[in-house]
Amino acid sequence: METFLDLMLLRFGLMAAGLVVLALIAFAVAVRFKRRGRLDELRRHADPVVRAGLRAAARRLDGGGRR
Structure with a gap:
């Protein structure tokens, strides 16, 4: 053990x-x-990706794994 x-x-x-x-x-x-000085540019490019990931995670959690 x-x-x-x-x-x-x-x-x-x-x-x-x-x-x-x-x-x-x-x-x-x-x-x-x-x-x-490229942090704002990085944020502009990463924002849509993060939002899409959060939406996908929310859909997965709301669905409870059922399809």
Whole structure:
């Protein structure tokens, strides 16, 4: 049982570390775009994509997985 718990803790630690690395990369990209003055352009291009993703997620959650 202890081995199983160790593996689960290791798995959780790796996932948490991966999320931290992704957050740091996203932050670095945002800072780079802000310094170059292209953050507004990036927002204009990303806004429709984010809205479409949120609409799709809302449809999926409202449908309850039924088709």
